[in-house]
Amino acid sequence: MIKVENVHKSFGDEEILKGITTEFDKGKTNLIIGQSGSGKTVLLKCLIGLFKPDQGKIYYEDKAIQNMDDEEQRKLREEIGMLFQGGALFDSMNIEENVMFPLRMFTKQKKADMVARVNEVLKRVNLENVNKKFPAEISGGMQKRVSIARAIVNKPKFLFCDEPNSGLDPKTATLIDTLIQEITHEYDITTVVVTHDMNSVMEIGEKVVLLKNGKLVWQGDNQEIFKTDNEDVTNFVYSSDLFKKIRGVQLKEG
């Protein structure tokens, strides 16, 4: 579990996060949603330690990251898997080397064991026979899957995903969403996904946190989000015609 307590973050005079307090539950896919510029990615970067909050605390299983010494922070980072928006695969390494990277850095396993583990996770993300290819030689969807494989290869306790299905076609996007949710349940990890894709909210939003102008304005699950009368939620959710129509159907049925 990750607990966020009154987190503030500014860049220059501009306050991006204005006192965020929430919890991200273990074994669930937790979604941070909101419009562009609402502070989602800044919150995610605070969670993974790329940004230091100006105020407030972030707890990983009851221990505040701010109170950890360098060694504790380094160990925590070994337990974190991250899926970046663009995949962030290392261009100079082939797929096998990319996925093997955390194992090479943090374990003392033999090469054969590492290759076996790499093949296992690649199979888990439905990728086979791509080991010797380079990131530039595979599609965007495959790159995302390789990135998921790299994120889970060292059996992390926490998985973070920054807009995992941006730039993907709807079918591949759904596959990636489903994969993230399956892995979350299978490994019983805490997953935090930043997205503005309502399809993701519908499919995998076991807990949803809505940010607006750096403030948390609503939290609940993907069932509640379509029932709430919270104005910020309805403005965000029903900004697309498709969801307005779905809302219309729901009201008629209601």
Add this chain to the structure above:
Amino acid sequence: MKYLQDIGSYFLMLKKVFGSFTKTSVLKHLIFKEINDLIISSLGIVAFISFFVGGVVAIQTALNMNNPLIPKSLIGFATRQSVILEFAPTFISIIMAGKVGSFITSSIGSMRVTEQIDALEVMGINSLNYLVFPKIVALMFYPFVIVIAMFLGILGGWVAGVYGGFSSSTAFISGLQDSFIPYQLFYAFFKTFVFAFILATVPSWQGFYMKGGALEVGKASTNSFVWTSVLIISANYIITQLLLST
């Protein structure tokens, strides 16, 4: 003010480079890769330029010797002095600032743009040590490149001098051996090490701290060449003043 901030940021970067070290087996692999990318792959261009510039130095010296009282051995002497003292260490380093420097900046800059550096940081890896330290170690082999440049520069001078009919081989070699001061080799290699450090770290700083997208990677590469050259020329002046003007 911005320059002061940049200088501070450069030295803070150096501190972090020598901070938390990457796993030795991984680092060893990275160092060999960098030696190949930065040193071995530069040998061709260095050899080509050295040979022909050495030849040009010899020809120009010969063509400027109008007085028949000046011995022909001066061609060999002038070629040796020019190549060892300035051409090989300094001129080749400026060329390397363009070739190796822009390669370092663009490769690290591209990693920054595509979040590969963030990926390293999230994994708890000291990205500066992982990316920059192997480059510093690899460029400590840079004096070998300069030795080759010195040899080929002088060889080029000999070929141009002798086969161009400007000097006899005996006179040229006599000039090469005339008034040789071993300390000047120490001076040349001392500054080569300083230039190697500049070549490894300044382009790395430009790439690591760049902001923006693909266009900015190009701009950072240009800045990298400019600043690396400026620092090499400035360091050259200071070292020459300190080591030779006593």
